[in-house]
Amino acid sequence: MNRLKLLLSICAVVFLFSQISVAQNQVERVLLNKVERITNDEFRFDTETSKGVRVYSVKKPSSKMLKAIDDGLTQLFTIARKHKYSKRLNYSDYTIFIAKADRTKDSTKQYSPDIAVSAAQYAGSIYDQGGYIYAAGMVVAFNPCAFIIAEHTKDFQRVSNVVSYEGEHIVLYHNDRQLYNKTADHSKGGGHPILQ
Numbered sequence: 092m093n094r095l096k097l098l099l100s101i102c103a104v105v106f107l108f109s110q111i112s113v114a115q116n117q118v119e120r121v122l123l124n125k126v127e128r129i130t131n132d133e134f135r136f137d138t139e140t141s142k143g144v145r146v147y148s149v150k151k152p153s154s155k156m157l158k159a160i161d162d163g164l165t166q167l168f169t170i171a172r173k174h175k176y177s178k179r180l181n182y183s184d185y186t187i188f189i190a191k192a193d194r195t196k197d198s199t200k201q202y203s204p205d206i207a208v209s210a211a212q213y214a215g216s217i218y219d220q221g222g223y224i225y226a227a228g229m230v231v232a233f234n235p236c237a238f239i240i241a242e243h244t245k246d247f248q249r250v251s252n253v254v255s256y257e258g259e260h261i262v263l264y265h266n267d268r269q270l271y272n273k274t275a276d277h278s279k280g281g282g283h284p285i286l287q
């Protein structure tokens with residue numbers, strides 16, 4: 092648990108959208124372009140999990156990846172309901188991008204597929220790798236609810252955890268803005284899970 096918490100203690104939140112008023116498919120296209128620019132990846136595959144999460148990916152996603160995504164959101168929604176949250180607790184509210192992993196092992200040689208993202212608020216911190224950081228996941232939009240994770244070929248429990256942890260930021264944004272503000276930036280301390 093400690094190791095897991097440490098591994099996932101950083102992730103990045105980027106504001107691309109706060110208010111969206113254009114047609115849904117146009118939103119998806121704009122979002123896709125932004126994510127392609129952030130990751131330098133091309134998301135050729137567009138699919139849906141069995142519970143209805145929209146998934147864009149670089150490679151054809153494995154059934155284990157898709158199931159891990161559903162499981163992660165199930166985990167999140169269960170905890171969120173315990174806190175009496177009600178907004179954005181539908182699988183179809185979420186769009187998840189599966190990017191190419193920019194590394195598959197962390198500095199301690201543990202399997203840890205992560206994406207490299209611009210350091211932004213982590214610049215100069217211990218996470219800073221020289222202008223970028225490795226993140227397990229990254230929130231890219233709140234309307235629609237969207238985030239990026241890295242492709243895994245094993246340890247699918249980690250995928251579920253990353254999904255539920257990135258989703259935490261989004262659920263908090265819509266249900267408890269104060270707690271969201273306090274926990275969005277991990278460079279000031281604190282990691283996941285935020286909700287117990």
Ligand SMILES: [Zn+2]
Pocket residue numbers: 100101102103256257260275277283
């Ligand atoms: Zn986070």
